[in-house]
Amino acid sequence: MAVQEFISPTSLSEAQQVVGDGAASSWxxxxxxxxxxxxxxxxxxxxxxDLKQIPELTAxxxxxxxxxxxxxxxxxDVLHNSDVPSLFPGLAEALNLIGSTQITGRCSAGGNxxxxxxxxxxxxxxxxxxxxxxxxxxxxxxxxxxxDFVVGPNQNALxxxxxxxxxxxxxxxxGTSDAYLRLTPRTEMDIAVAGAxxxxxxxxxxxxxxxxxxxxAVAPTALLVEAAAQAVVGSQLxxxxxxxxxxAARAAATPISDKRGTAEYRTHVVGVLVSRAxxxxxxxxxxxxx
Amino acid sequence: xxxxxxxxxxxxxxxGESTAFLCSPGQVLAEVLRDELELIGTKxxxxxxxxxxxxxxxxDRLVCSCLVLAAEVEGKSVQTVEGVANGGELHPVQQKLLExxxxxxxxxxxxxxxxAKALLEHNxxxxxxxARYWLAGNLCRCTGYDKIIRAVLDASxxxxxxxx
Numbered sequence: 104m105a106v107q108e109f110i111s112p113t114s115l116s117e118a119q120q121v122v123g124d125g126a127a128s129s130w131x132x133x134x135x136x137x138x139x140x141x142x143x144x145x146x147x148x149x150x151x152x153d154l155k156q157i158p159e160l161t162a163x164x165x166x167x168x169x170x171x172x173x174x175x176x177x178x179x180d181v182l183h184n185s186d187v188p189s190l191f192p193g194l195a196e197a198l199n200l201i202g203s204t205q206i207t208g209r210c211s212a213g214g215n216x217x218x219x220x221x222x223x224x225x226x227x228x229x230x231x232x233x234x235x236x237x238x239x240x241x242x243x244x245x246x247x248x249x250x251d252f253v254v255g256p257n258q259n260a261l262x263x264x265x266x267x268x269x270x271x272x273x274x275x276x277x278g279t280s281d282a283y284l285r286l287t288p289r290t291e292m293d294i295a296v297a298g299a300x301x302x303x304x305x306x307x308x309x310x311x312x313x314x315x316x317x318x319x320a321v322a323p324t325a326l327l328v329e330a331a332a333q334a335v336v337g338s339q340l341x342x343x344x345x346x347x348x349x350x351a352a353r354a355a356a357t358p359i360s361d362k363r364g365t366a367e368y369r370t371h372v373v374g375v376l377v378s379r380a381x382x383x384x385x386x387x388x389x390x391x392x393x
Numbered sequence: 394x395x396x397x398x399x400x401x402x403x404x405x406x407x408x409g410e411s412t413a414f415l416c417s418p419g420q421v422l423a424e425v426l427r428d429e430l431e432l433i434g435t436k437x438x439x440x441x442x443x444x445x446x447x448x449x450x451x452x453d454r455l456v457c458s459c460l461v462l463a464a465e466v467e468g469k470s471v472q473t474v475e476g477v478a479n480g481g482e483l484h485p486v487q488q489k490l491l492e493x494x495x496x497x498x499x500x501x502x503x504x505x506x507x508x509a510k511a512l513l514e515h516n517x518x519x520x521x522x523x524a525r526y527w528l529a530g531n532l533c534r535c536t537g538y539d540k541i542i543r544a545v546l547d548a549s550x551x552x553x554x555x556x557x
Contacts, residue, residue: 106419109401109464131462138421138460139441151418153465179454203530204508205448205457291529292443 106141108150115157115239115268122264123241126150130266132160132175133209135202136218159268160213163187168274171237174213174267178225181212191272192387193281193300193380197228200285203292213267219253220294222320226253227300228283230317230327234272240265250317250327276313279304280391282383284376285319288363295320296364299352299376303335305388311335316348316381321356321373328355331377340385348381349374405466407432408476416463423447423458426473434474434503438532445531448504449473455511457530474503477510485548486510493544497535505531509545513552521546 108126112118122128129137129148132155140146154160160175163184170190172181178198181187188195194212201210201224215225216236229249236247241264249270252260261267275281285298298319304312316331334347358369400415407430416425423440426432426449438446440459447458450472458471477484486509489495496502505528512519512527519527524545525538533541 106417108399109418109462111464111467131465134460134462134465135442138462141419142440151462153462155465177454202442203445204511204527205445205455205530206442206460208451208454208456209460291526 105147106149106151109153110150111153111156113156115159115266118152118154118157118266119239119241119264121150121152122266128152128263130154130217132211132214132217133177133206135206135210136214154266162269165190165274170272170274172212172270172272174217174269175211176213178207178210178212182207190275191228191232191281193283193302193384194225194228194232194272197224197283197285197298197300200224200283212270216249216252216270217259217261217267219255219257219259219324221256221323221325222295222298223325224283224285224295224298224319226325227298227317227319228281229270229272229300230325231281231283231300231302231315232272232275233302233315234270237268237271238265239268244268246271250325253324256323275302276304278306278388278392279313280384280387282380282387284380284383286372286376294363297321297356297358297369297373297376298325299373299380301377301380301384303340303381303384303388305340305385307392309339311338311340311344314348314381316352316377318352318356318373318377321358321369323357326355328352328377330355335381340381345378345381349378352377401464403464403467405468406470408472409470414463418462418464420463421459422449422451422461422463422466422471425463426458426471432473432475436500436503438500443530443532444501445504445508445528446501448507448531450507450511453511453514455508472507474506477506484510485551486513486545489544489548489551490541493540493547495536495541495544501531501533501535505533505541509541509548512545513549517553518549519546 128150154175281302283300285295287293314332319325330351331348338344353374436446438444442460
């Protein structure tokens with residue numbers, strides 16, 4: 104490693120000062136991608152700026168309208184938060200799938216998002232839940248939807264002097280739940296062949312009144328598939344509506360063929376996952392009502 | 394690129410003892426433990442966070458020490474396999490690994506000991522499935538895992554005060 108400098112700022116303003124002075128810097132959250140990238144020669148920052156001493160970056164805060172997850176809060180901390188897993192069981196499913204216990208202890212939703220792998224597990228779950236990115240730059244703050252944050256494989260929308268501060272998820276409305284499913288050839292320690300995150304709202308009469316469907320590992324970036332949501336909104340989530348969502352997800356998928364699966368296989372599987380994820384979210388809503 | 398790296402002075406609690414060391418800014422904890430502090434129980438296998446041989450507890454959190462910069466542990470507490478036994482008395486996880494033959498070549502064992510101890514502190518009565526998922530990040534090429542899992546579940550009984 105040729106890292107020349109390690110800096111551990113304790114405030115957002117200090118972080119902005121150190122990143123603004125021109126040296127090639129990398130932000131360090133859990134390090135489970137950055138340090139591997141440095142080891143393998145894919146990343147070569149002269150300076151590493153640790154974000155975990157900045158309170159906003161590791162905080163998890165919940166109020167009446169939103170849940171804010173600091174960009175460097177570890178998956179372990181999110182999974183063991185007293186409220187987040189019950190508010191967003193699908194997001195918890197996704198975070199729990201990122202690597203081993205050792206990796207979950209360090210990795211973060213914010214880091215998984217910034218790393219921007221097409222197969223990242225947390226990204227479809229964040230998109231399904233309408234998560235927004237709070238970004239801080241030298242000229243102030245901006246907000247970007249997660250589906251617009253990733254611009255290509257391993258490429259995000261941050262300028263070199265911008266920082267992802269936190270992810271803001273609207274609190275789920277009454278009768279809302281989410282689910283995330285992925286397919287891997289084995290049960291653990293693997294990368295998604297395809298993934299699907301959904302969030303649906305179902306009213307007392309069983310009508311789906313809102314939906315967001317996101318798919319992963321089947322395109323250069325995770326995708327929000329609005330046509331899949333439109334297929335189920337207004338329905339009783341009957342077979343015809345589900346079939347419509349499945350067809351829309353398959354139509355949106357543009358996967359590659361690689362050692363994990365052919366494009367044809369991935370396209371088929373992502374539809375199956377969308378259908379099952381909708382069923383899981385629906386079952387959670389039914390259970391919460393009973 | 395040849396300019397000498399500025400060494401950083403780090404103060405941490407390692408296996409309960411206040412410890413100071415020098416490290417380069419990009420040096421990982423696993424390397425410092427082994428090369429600077431002579432705590433060679435921690436093994437380096439893949440160096441990319443896949444094998445778990447370098448597992449340590451960082452502020453009681455199970456992590457791969459190959460994916461932690463040494464500079465990050467300033468002010469924190471680190472436990473390695475050297476800090477698990479109580480003097481000459483083995484921890485139940487260590488004792489049960491011996492009794493069940495849950496090791497052969499031994500390279501994965503320090504990481505398994507740390508990870509299993511973390512599991513039982515987190516969940517004193519794991520199911521076999523929970524134990525297998527928790528330890529999925531500790532690769533072993535010798536045992537086929539079964540004896541490791543039996544040892545860990547047996548250790549959980551001992552630690553709960555039940556007869557084996």
